Amino acid sequence: MTLAKRRGNPFSGAWPVCRKEFTHISRDPATLFFALFLPIMQLLLFGFAIDTNIRQIPTIVLDEARTQESARLLDMFANSDAFHMNTVAQSDGDLRKAIVSGKAKAGIKIPADFSRRLQNGQQATVLLLIDGSDSTVTSYAVNVSNGILLQESLRRLAGGAAGAMPIEVRHTVLFNPSTRSANFFVPGMIAIVLQAMIIMLVAFSIVREREKGTLEQLALTPVKPLGLMVGKMTPYGLLGFLELCTILTLMRVVFRVPIQGSLILLLLFSLPFLLTILGVGLLISTKAKTQTEAFQMAMGTLLPSVFLSGYMFLIENMPLVFRWISHVMPATYFIAILRGIILRGAGIGDLWLDALVLLGMGTAAILLAALQFVRSGAQ
């Protein structure tokens, strides 16, 4: 007998388990309803903005003037605590690219004629580009920059400068010109809603079998751990994808949030996230003995995702420890992908790393779960 024959098909049982799972789902319309429509209700009710204190907005600077005056002004921006000037751009293209890719949320451009115009008593202009996909950032950045330039103008006027207002700031809000909070919240919410739904459904479907004793029965049949996992992941993965499409439609139709980037790319890049949360659900199911335990663990993954993923609060504002935590949470990367594609029209070049991280996390979670299942004999 060959080794392969003795070991058997590692995915043995995947199809019967998958088919059975669909029957379970169809038999329990209440669960299906809550799984699919509760998040949608939540989404519809989420019509308000949550304002938070913003500090240290990552900012890119393009200083074409390179004079004492321009350096002074930039110092004022830097000292305001609102802007964190971490990058220097060489061109208008750099400026825009940094914001599209999400590396910076604001861009300051000081034109070449800035000092000359000031010296000639003409009004000088400073350009402020703001990433409107984050509504809280937008309003704050506008207010702070207005304040800084008013202060500098007054100082110049007091110093005897001529003219009405020596310096003027022109704001350009990119991607979300109307600064609607829906545009900011809805894309992020997709990640949270999917995560809550999928992790719970997958974990419950296995833990329920453990409680009922059918998992013990399956362990004595030719069903293999991988077969069981694939059989469980397929239906709930499909449900998750269906939910994603539903929410995207709602977002487009009800909230009128346009998708700036490629829809195909968005759907493609959501697959590694689905894989990751399916894997987390499986992992929870290997640890939880009862459905109550599984629920608690699922909530345990959800709460940090709500608060630390950038969904509600700007990651850049968080204390270092929380920033670390946010970087190990799948939702953080998927929210970056969602906002990037939907609001800023970002492409593969900007988001491939996020997708890759999710793919890595998903693979790790599933391998870990498989290892646990094999070790425990699928019990």
Add this chain to the structure above:
Amino acid sequence: MPPVITAEHLTIRFGNFTAVDNVSFTVDRGEVFGFLGPNGSGKTTIIKALCGLLKPSSGTGSILGMDIRKESTAIKQHVGYMSQKFGLYEDLTVVENLDFYGGVYGLDGATLDRRKKEVVELTSLQPYLDRRSGRLSGGWKQRLALACAIIHSPEVVFLDEPTAGIDPVARRALWDLLFRLSGEGVTFFVTTHYMDEAERCGRVGYIYLSKLIALGTVDELKQLPAANPAGTERMELECPNASAALVVVRNLSYVREATIFGRAIHLLVDQSAGHDRLLRDLSPCGCGEASIRSVRPSLEDVFVTLTRQEAAATR
């Protein structure tokens, strides 16, 4: 003909705990082998090991000649398993449960249809095919569980306390099914706590504190020297007030065991005492009318005596 199930010095340890300690036995084709023992004595662990689910710490075993340490995948295809929990999906119908387990064992198309028809006929489940299994009574659930366990025509079936909590009529119906299948050459390994079920088995093994302490036919076990210690005699005492008499006899120095069976008391007494002395000692409590006769031990007597001896020896 080689035995269908063998266990050779099977030992399974979980950390420091030895769940199965040097257990050896064989079961022949078509046999209904009863396996008894208190809860936690290692019965389920042995079943799991024989199905290849747990690797033995030492010793070995085989099912149909396949090594339980190496060929669990092949073994699972030839073995059926039914537990006390039945392993049914309660929100699926009877036929959906059969479809699922059939599919899990790789049956499809005409083969699956034929097997479904056969097991439904055998278990008389026909009227309930479209009923959710959760809505079946205990007895019918049990039949469905058996039908699922044998859908792939296994040569060996392990039944782990299959009749716990089932009414006597349903229990008998299940045993009738088992004997019908064993007549067709299916080998059964059944764990149970019920003595009447044990008495039906061709051979019986008794496991206590992870060790197999008795093995043989029911008659062989009843004649075991250990179950009938030298210098003792088993008697049945019939008297008007058995429960009052029980209190008295339990305090007599020469009475080793005493327990009530219906209106009588079963006793294990030192032979030297004799019937007359017992009657004399009972007379003060108004049991003078008692009648005493010598009896053979029941299977329960055998297990209780063996268990006490083993417990005393390990203490």
